[in-house]
Amino acid sequence: MKRRNKLLALGLCAALATASLSACGGGGGESSDGGNTGGGDAGGKLTVAIWDNGQQPGLQQILNDFTEATGIETQLQVIEWNSYWTLLEAGASGGDMPDVFWMHSNEAVRYMSNGILLDITDKVNASETLELDKFPEDLKNMYTYDGKIYALPKDMDTVAIWYNKDMFDEAGIPYPDGSWTWDDFYDIAKQLTKDDGSQFGFCANPSNEQDTWMNTVYTLGGCVLNEEGKSGFDDPKTVAAMEFFDKLVKETMPPASTMSETGTDVLFGSGKVAMISQGSWMVAAFKDNEYIAAHADVARLPKDPATGRSVSLYNGLGWSASAGTKNPEGAYKLIEWFASKEMQQKQAELGVTMAAYDGVSDQWVNDTDLFNLQPYLDAMDDVVFRPSTKSTLAWWNPMVEELKKPWNGEEDMATACANIAQIMNEKIAEEN
Amino acid sequence: MEQKAKLMSALIHLILILVSITMLVPFLWMALTAFKSMTEATSVNPFVIFPSVWRTENFTTVINNMNFPVLYLNTLLLIAGRVIAAVLTATLAGYAFARLEFKGKNLMFSLILFQMMVPGQIYIIPQYLMVSKMGMLNTIFALVFPGLVTAFGTFLLRQAYMGLPRDLEEAARLDGCNIGQTFLWIMAPLTQSSMVALGIFTAVFAYKDLMWPLICNRDVMPLSAALAKMQGQYTSNYPQLMAASLLACIPMIVLYLIFQKQFVEGIATSGGKL
Amino acid sequence: MSTIKKGTSRERNEFLWGWLFILPTMIGLIILNIIPIFQTIYQSFFKTGDFGKGNIFVGADNYIRLFGDAEVWQSVINTFKYAIVEVPFSIAISLLLAVFLNRKMKGVSAYRTIFFLPMVAAPAAVAMVWRWLFNTEFGLLNHIVHNNIQWISDPRIAVFSIAVIGIWSIIGYNMVLFLAGLQEIPRDYYEAADIDGANGIKQFFNITVPLLSPTIFFVSITRIIGGLQVFDLIFMVMDKNNPALYKTQSIVYLFYQNSFVENNKGYGSTIVVLLIAIIMVITVFQMVAQKKWVYYN
Secondary structure: OHHHHHHHHHHHHHHHHHHOOOOOOOOHHHHHHOOOOOHHHHHOOEEEEEOOHHHHHHHHHHHHHHHHHHOOOEEEEEOOHHHHHHHHHHHHHHOOOOOEEEEOOOOHHHHHHOOOEOOOHHHHHHOOOOOHHHOOHHHHHHOEEOOEEOEEEOEOEOEEEEEEHHHHHHHOOOOOOOOOEHHHHHHHHHHOOOOOOOOEEEEOOOOOOOOOHHHHHHHOOOOOEOOOOOEOOOOHHHHHHHHHHHHHHHHHOOOHHHHHHHOHHHHHHOOOEEEEEEEHHHHHHHHOOHHHHHHEEEEOOOEOOOOOOOOEEEEOOEEEEEOOOOOHHHHHHHHHHHHOHHHHHHHHHOOOOOEOOOOOOHHHHHOOOOOOOHHHHHHHHOEEEOOOOOOHHHHHHHHHHHHHHHHHOOOOHHHHHHHHHHHHHHHHHHOO | OHHHHHHHHHHHHHHHHHHHHHHHHHHHHHHHHHOOOHHHHOOOOOOOOOOOOOOOHHHHHHHHHHOHHHHHHHHHHHHHHHHHHHHHHHHHHHHHHHHOOOOOHHHHHHHHHHHHHOOOHHHHHHHHHHHHHOOOOOOHHHHHHHHOOOHHHHHHHHHHHHOOOOHHHHHHHHOOOOHHHHHHHHHHHHOHHHHHHHHHHHHHHHHHOOHHHHHHOOOOOOHHHHHHHHOOOOOOOHHHHHHHHHHHHHHHHHHHHHOHHHHHHHHHHHHHOO | OHHHHHHHHHHHHHHHHHHHHHHHHHHHHHHHHHHHHHHHHHHOOEEOOHHHOOOEEOOOHHHHHHHHOHHHHHHHHHHHHHHHHHHHHHHHHHHHHHHHHOOOOOOHHHHHHHHHHHHHOOHHHHHHHHHHHHOOOOOHHHHHHOOOOOOOOOOOOHHHHHHHHHHHHHHHHHHHHHHHHHOOOOHHHHHHHHHHOOOHHHHHHHHHHHHHHHHHHHHHHHHHHHHHOOOHHHHHHOOOOOOOHHHOOOHHHHHHHHHHHOOOHHHHHHHHHHHHHHHHHHHHHHHHHHHHHOOOO
């Protein structure tokens, strides 16, 4: 026992000699080499960050091909949406960013205008493999600032309705074929809503903007941003569309609290809800859900009864690199790799997402026989690019916040629209 | 009288058993859900308590997605780094504050007391900016950094040294030991149990720390923060979340079950001695 | 003459060794804690620019905004609601459990092991499993009570549901502290009381509570401070869409949102200064009040 104490004391003594001198940096010794998964930056290993778990397996394959072709090692990290932006911003202010990562239209301008992203204009112009004309204009413009290119399009997404076939059968309603109007949709949703609260026709959260209510707004002739770049929430057509949507919220949806707590995809995937409106980015996850795979299918978004138009919002992510990356050559090579025709095709074939590259998304539709994904492609006939301004989030978040009130029944929709118009116009005015 | 005592004892057992069930149910539910499919977990009619098949897919999925060996290692390094640094610095300082007389001691000790009074959130932003200026974000060092020294531990060890008899030191000094030797050979070994207590206390709280790892690191993460980041906007897949939670909790629970006595005593001594 | 010399050399000796011993701790403490306190206060007078660049001095603007910010004051109310439920209940329950376990009977160590278990679980895991237990549609709890209570999304009750998780997590810890305190109360006090014919409840209030009052005081002061700093549970349980978020978000949650999500570290610092002021006031108040009820030998 005594000997053990002496040994301990001896160890303490040895440590003491170093600790007393280097206390504030103490522990530093084990840090530099300890278990750091991304520690090999200097060795040229590229860290790649994304936020969608569902796309991880497919993208990993594309990255493996990249390593095989170029010898550059990569490491893929998935960080969920909220933390993704917290950490990216922290990295941008503090200097430690992933080398290559996804960019979104909400944040793109802020990142580009502050010099956070790697300017790839020269490299893109000098590229022999890229076919930029095959990508949609909106998407390319989104990731260009002051004439400089900061990201290349990764994918494209549109919106469609998912419906539960069993519930349609049970109610004797024929499956939607895409010829329906929003009025038809309302009637069907109402029929599929049971009084005892065991089943609802539809569901959507205020924060499911791009995939739910914004499509209704644009289809029914309204807009979120008007042609002058100001809020469209004071447009009577927008207000009318939102009031229509409010009717859906009140009469065909579960309580707002239930939707927020559980998530609309889970409610649909557990047979609580007959229809949801979802973006094409969810398809990969839905394929893995055994209930949805067995019971659901896809239809195009309803039309406006007056004009016959069915508008889907669309958006696309970009692959960008950090301006501070230690390996700008490698990072660019990877971005170019993702934008090449072969890899865009592979991304579609693997069922990861629709491609941004024109004409290869048929592969994505044909990849599965579980659902008919054609409506997502058809939606491309009439699309509106996801609205954005210089600092989108400054008004986007308050807009969603305000919409929670009518959803919870604390405010009527017309008042909420008026408030949103005011907040948006204030924030947009501050941008300049 | 005898009868009454028996009844009383039965009643107490009943209460304790009910509380035990309340404490255990969340853990059991975590385990049961982890073995279910998404469909079973979200089935209401009938409500499923036990999975029809004990499937392990949820575990394999999260193990593939989250790289658990690295998470375990990161957590271990975080704990080891903080425990070693805290015990070492606190033992030295605790001895000096308890047994040595020197100019400036009272002022320095009042700084220690002051630090203990102030809530930790006030340090976070500057600490974050420091690590970021050092270019050490996203490293194990960043995780350990705020725990390099401990005012609380210093206080704890000071109390331990105060409780030791003076004549031990006097004897050592008469034998010709200098202060350093006296500390090392005579005094430090006598406060082993307090060091262990501080070590366990530090380890438990390092393991539970959430906000700091959440902001300072992107991918070099301990278990707690990795779990928090898993629960995302589009992934309310509870069976997978529960499988990951279970994997994150098991190592610490196993350690606790093996070393319960030390755990409970460690927490009792350090927690109660403020 | 020689004794004086010896004395001074010993003094110098102690001075050198003393500073050598405390130096690591003090350097660390000053760098990690003392300087940051002033930096945080300093920062609370600035508006943070995009990506931390171009901080602008705004004088007391952040404080003026703070005083007019309904969200902040709501978070203060939420935090107090949480603490007012969590602290007394967790203390009462754990004190009772400690008294039960401080007897000679079977299974004491098994009970103690079980009660302490939440203490060694990752907080993120605890929050997730409770979020799942509380789920309105698929949660075990609503299945058992045959109801559709919106535990964590009804603004009226969500903060209390979260306090329940807090209680569940902490009673084992408090209990261990109480058990340690109870073991120091001499047995003969109870034996004397038995002879006098005092029953268990009387003994509890006349012997246990007064003699344990220093521990009770210590636990309550640390738990109140801890309760006012609640973050993990709210961060993990409350989704951004949750209609009850406004009525549950705590001061530290708002601090996190402002500092690290919206990246206005200046305003985040202002919020944390408010938190510190609140905690200081409460601590001083408790220190004064303890003289009335805490019994030291």
